[in-house]
Amino acid sequence: MLQLITAMSELGAGTRGSSLGYAAIRGASFRVQPKFFRSLAPRKVQTNNALLYRHPESPYGKRIRGIVRMYRRISAVVAETLDDGQFPIVISGDHSNAGGTIAGIKQAYPVGRLGVVWIDAHADLHSPFTSPSGNMHGMPLATAIGEDNVDCKINDPSPITLEAWQKIKGHPQRVQPSDVAFIGLRSTESPEDHLISKHKMAVHKVEAVREKGIVHIVASVMKQLHQCDMVYVSFDVDCMDPSISEGTGTPVPGGFTQEEAKALLELFADHPKVMCMEFTEINPLLDKGGNAMGEVAFSLLQSTVFRLQERLGLRGSF
Numbered sequence: 001m002l003q004l005i006t007a008m009s010e011l012g013a014g015t016r017g018s019s020l021g022y023a024a025i026r027g028a029s030f031r032v033q034p035k036f037f038r039s040l041a042p043r044k045v046q047t048n049n050a051l052l053y054r055h056p057e058s059p060y061g062k063r064i065r066g067i068v069r070m071y072r073r074i075s076a077v078v079a080e081t082l083d084d085g086q087f088p089i090v091i092s093g094d095h096s097n098a099g100g101t102i103a104g105i106k107q108a109y110p111v112g113r114l115g116v117v118w119i120d121a122h123a124d125l126h127s128p129f130t131s132p133s134g135n136m137h138g139m140p141l142a143t144a145i146g147e148d149n150v151d152c153k154i155n156d157p158s159p160i161t162l163e164a165w166q167k168i169k170g171h172p173q174r175v176q177p178s179d180v181a182f183i184g185l186r187s188t189e190s191p192e193d194h195l196i197s198k199h200k201m202a203v204h205k206v207e208a209v210r211e212k213g214i215v216h217i218v219a220s221v222m223k224q225l226h227q228c229d230m231v232y233v234s235f236d237v238d239c240m241d242p243s244i245s246e247g248t249g250t251p252v253p254g255g256f257t258q259e260e261a262k263a264l265l266e267l268f269a270d271h272p273k274v275m276c277m278e279f280t281e282i283n284p285l286l287d288k289g290g291n292a293m294g295e296v297a298f299s300l301l302q303s304t305v306f307r308l309q310e311r312l313g314l315r316g317s318f
Contacts, residue, residue, distance in 0.1 A: 001086045001312075001314065002040060002086065002087050002308060002309070002312070002314070003043060003084075003086040003088055004037075004041065004042040004043065004090075004091065005043050005044075005045065005074075005077055005081065005088050005089065005091070006022045006042040006043070006044050006045065006090075006091050006092075007045040007047070007077075007090060007091070007092040007093065007100065008020075008021065008045075008047055008049075008091075008093045009045075009048065009066075009067075009070045009092070009093045009094065009096070009097055010049060010052070010093040011048060011049065011052065011062075011066045011070065011094070011136065012067060012094040012095065012096025012097070012135060012137035012138075012139075012140075013093070013094035013096075013135060013249050013281075014133055014135040014137075014249065014250075015249045015283065015285075015286065016052070017283040017284060017285030018093040018248075018249060018281055019047065019093045020285065021091060021092075021093055021280075021281070021282030021283065021294075021297070022042070022091045022282075024247070024282055024284035024291055025091065025279075025282065025294050025298045025301060026298075027294055028291055028294040028295040028297070028299075029302075031295075032295075032298065032299075040305065042091070045073050045074050045077050046073055047093075048066040048069055051063050051066040056134070057160060057161070058128070058134065058157060059134045060128040060129075060131060060134045060155040060156075060157045060158075060161055061134060061139075061157060061164065061165060062134045062135055062136060063136065064128070064136060064161055064164040064165065064168070065160070065164050067096055067164075067168060068164050068167050068168055070096070070097060071099055071103055071167075072100075073100070074090075074097055074101055074103070074104060075100050075101070075103035075104035075107050076104065077104065078090070078100070078101050078103075078104025078108070078276070079104040079107035079108040081104075082104070082105065082109070083108055087275060087308060088104075088277075089276075089278075089279075089301075089304075089305065089308075090276070090278040090279070090280075091278075091279050091280070091301075092278060093280070094136075094137040094280065094281060095120070095122075095124055095140055095234070095236055095280050096140050097278075097280065098124075098234045098280060099139070099140035099141075099143040099144060099168060101232065101234075101276065101278055102114070102140070102175065102232060103143075103168075103170055105230070105275075105276055106170075109229065112229040112230055113179065113227060113229045113230075114174065114175050114179065114228060114229070114231070114232060115175075115179040115180075115181070115224075115225035115230070115231040115232070116144065116179065116180045116181070116232050116234065117181050117221060117225075117231060117232070117233040117234065117268060118141060118181065118182050118183070118185075118234050119184055119233065119235045119261075119264060119265075120182070120183075120184060120185065120234070120236035120238065120239050121184055121185065121186050121236070121238045121239055121251075121252040121255060122138065122236070122238070122250065122252075123141065123192040123195075123196065124138050124139060124140050124141045125138075125139075125141050125142045125145075125147065125149070125191070125192040125195050125196070126138040126139050126142060126149075126189070126191060127139060127142045127147060127149050127165070128155060128162070129148055129150055129152070129153040129154070129157060130152050130154060130189075130192075131155065132154070132189065137249070137281075141180065142169075142195075143165075143168045143169050143174075144175040144180075145173060145174075145175050145176070145177045145180065145199075146169050146171075146172075146173040147177075148165075149194065149195055152190065152191035177199035177201050178199065179224075179225060179227075179228055180201050180202070181201075181203075181204065181221040181225065182196075182201065182202065182203045182204065183204045183209065183217065183221070183239070183264065184205070184206055184209070184239035184255060184256055185203050185204075185205060186205060186206060186254055187250075187252045202221070204217050204220070204221070206254055206255060209256075209260070209264075210260075214260060214263045214264055214267065215267065218264065218267040218268060218271075222273070225273070228273065229273075230273055230275045230276075231268075231273045231274045232274075232275070232277070232278070233265070233268045233274055233276070233277045234277075234278045234280065235261075235265060235279050235280070235300075236248075237279070237281050237293060237296070237297055238251055238255070238281055239255055239256055239261065240255045240256050240257070240258060240296070241253065241254065241255035241256065242255070244258055244292070244293075244296055245287055245292035245293035245296055246287060246288055246293075247282060247283050247284055247285075247287035247292060247294070248282065248283050248293060249281055249286065258299070258300070261300055262299070262300055262303050265277070265300055265303070265307075266303055266304060266307045269304050269307040269308045270307055270311055277304065277308075279297060279301055282294065282297045
């Protein structure tokens with residue numbers, strides 16, 4: 001059974017509006033498939049977005065104590081969903097929430113080896129020691145692999161920040177760097193490049209995906225992760241080109257088309273080791289008109305759900 005989870009926190013973003021991502025997707029569904037969310041009713045994770053009205057405590061880990069709470073809340077719901085034998089499909093506000101999803105998977109399967117497919121224009125490998133912005137949506141993958149990256153230190157985080165950072169990193173390491181695959185990566189900073197090189201992390205850029213073909217890339221990623229017991233796929237809509245929509249916090253030119261994104265998601269949904277998928281960073285306030293990103297994201301979610309239903313032997317009800 002599929003379980004939709006919404007975690008609409010935007011504490012980790014530098015721009016406002018990603019907390020409205022699920023509303024944008026749901027609004028788009030009314031024109032296309034109005035019964036979709038009646039059949040796939042979401043389980044909502046409580047947010048702390050009221051903290052956005054307060055001045056951030058630390059410039060190097062903005063609202064990090066609120067994000068500690070979000071990790072705990074998201075991980076509890078994801079773990080419970082998996083314990084119930086359900087497949088979590090997470091729609092989240094900003095990408096910092098993905099760290100909580102990963103923590104939840106490891107809570108449910110503490111001895112299982114987890115692979116991560118990060119379909120994103122960004123690596124999200126910063127820490128409070130290296131982040132030039134302090135925005136936590138640039139750090140979730142660093143929490144998953146347990147990296148401070150002090151070799152590239154540019155900041156001196158406060159004790160409060162470091163205490164919270166240790167809490168969201170968790171112990172032991174949740175994901176081995178060798179079990180991470182980036183797809184669509186095209187906007188990184190030198191501290192992130194250092195970690196990718198240090199750990200020899202797999203990177204499949206847009207050009208390589210087009211040259212080798214999506215089927216080949218997905219097969220290559222799953223071969224890389226063949227020793228993993230389970231795989232989580234995190235899909236940030238900024239992996240797509242801004243010509244599709246600018247309704248995301250950090251758009252980067254040169255991304256995938258909607259059709260390419262659809263093919264990637266469907267092929268991963270088909271694989272039996274994939275046991276959790278997440279859609280994130282949908283920001284309707286940044287669209288130039290209408291609900292373009294909401295419509296694109298709903299189309300991708302719908303096609304992914306259909307493929308998961310087929311794989312899991314569930315009868316379609318939409």
